[in-house]
Amino acid sequence: MNVAVMKTKFEQSLTEQFNHVSARLPGGAAVGVARKAALGRFSALGLPNRRIEEWKYTDLRNALKEPLAVAVDDDTKVTVADLIVALGPLAHLEGPRIVFVNGGWRRELSNLEGAEGIEVAALGATLTAAQDKIGEALAGTTGPDNDAVLALNTAYMTDGAVVRVGDGVEVGKPLLLVFMRAGNEGRFVATRNVVSIGKGAAATIVEAFIGLPGSTAEGQHNSATEILVGDNARVTHVKIAADTGKATHLSNWMVGLGAETVYRGFQLNQGLGLARNQIFATYHGEGAKLDLSGLFLGRGTEHIDTTLVVDHAVPRCESRELYKGVLDGEARGIFQGKVIVRPDAQKTDGKQMAQVLMLSPDAEFDSKPELEIYADDVVCGHGSTAAELDTDLLFYLRARGIPLDTARSMLIESFVGEALDRIEHEGVREVVLEFARGWLANLGR
């Protein structure tokens, strides 16, 4: 039996808008074909809903009812002074910086000084200039075909960074990619980054999703990053999604790991109305180490979902996941961690942990670890906890004269610290801590 599902206003709008904007989306004929095919997939799939197992805690169909206009050729005025305010703690981070406003590269706000050893280009311009084969490659993804969010990304992506670090190049300063939401009208923004790290190279890449203070609180960002890490390379990849309350953040990372690589990924989520962070990590070579960690801070009715799929396709690789959450009010946190160990992936070593601090009886945490193990000589473990602040420790701190608010902040900070410690780059770690502290300082207010 074929059941025709009625399209929601959002689904209908995002399907129809394509006809109006497709001519202005970057890319040659092959990219156009890829976009159209992706839109067709989205149209057929519709937004994911709770009947799809991977999305049972995050029903996008239900959550995203009101469509927004797709951002193309956005020209919202943003000055350098505006940028500095919006960056907050990130303003002090030393290193090259590329800024996108509502999905478009802003040359006047960007600064590529110190980017020696890194080749960076705008995805939009690259798509337009590229020959069909390259365009096709950039428009393709290694993510799942049946992911409607990723399909929307392909259909509507306007810009992003194409980053290449050559073989053996060690980049000291972090490369900062800033995606800013600005203006009085909420927009649907789609961006994509394509990153390739050469063999034996080392780099730190930070993606930041922020809102310009004074802008509308509405906004939807659909972001995707493809990152391929060459053999023996070391990468720290950090996302800071720190907004002001209502925005929707849908993100996909597709991580490919060469042999003997060390890849450390960290994601901070705070101040987002609705967030879904997907990471698909696949090992292509033996002896690689993957370390995924993150911190999600939720209050009010915020909804923050982290969904990982770690695919041990080859032997002798290591995976570590450590996620920490702090939930207040009626906030909801979701952690889904799938670890697949293929039949050949002997000597796999995987450990997963998700821990949440519940500051309110009305907060909710759903945790779903999934281990799919087909090899017999492996070590895999997972765990998950949800707890309140330790009242004995609170008393101890207060008995030393520390006021309740400070004592709570200290204990929360100590709880999240273990995850932050996974960020190898000290400057970046400090920035993340400052963001988190800013969030904690407003607790209960």
Place this chain on the structure above:
Amino acid sequence: MLEIKNLHVKLADEDKAIIKGLTLTVPKGEVHAIMGPNGSGKSTLAYVLAGRADYEVTNGDILWNGESIIEMEPDERAAKGVFLAFQYPMEIPGVAGLTFLRTATNSVRKKRGQTELTTPEFLKVVKDRASKLNIDFDMLKRPVNVGFSGGEKKRSEILQMAMLEPSLCVLDETDSGLDIDALKVVSDGVNALRSPDRAMLVITHYQRLLNHIVPDKVHVLAEGRIQKTGGKELALELEQSGYAEFQGKAA
């Protein structure tokens, strides 16, 4: 002066009374010992003085310098000079000892109307006081009490006491878990803090601590109230006779 008047205490979520009409006065400049059998209410008294929420005062009052403290939050009491050295100091993973000490020191200084210590000032004071307690400065860079031995934890308590400069020190079984050498270091640390402006209440099960911290008075606590008060020689008598004569009396 500490004045405890006809104090009655029960567990907050149970009806069982633990302290039943305890009256006690400790003037400034004096050290009083409280001795008693297990389950007599010694630790409860320590916690109630510090303001732990698990206990409820059902009758009576506690005055410190003439002011009732029973409605005060623990941090307010600390600012007023009340300090409890815990029998079991807690481990705080992820909070460095120095951060903890500095936050605590400056919190009480601020509340007392004193200027907060700058980082160099603080470090100078803490280095000096830590070395007197044989505390390795590097230990303070580690998370509070995490992985510390029993003796290290107790010395860390006395260092906190020295930093917070309290006027009422309550020491709960400070001798438990200490070997002779550690006991000496801890006792020296406590004795160094004896002063005409400071009252001390030393709670202990055994007499040996009182050889090092010599009290002005000794009180026997059993069945939730003070059963007997005497001089330091009372501690030695108790060591001989035990607590049997004070138990079962109320029943």
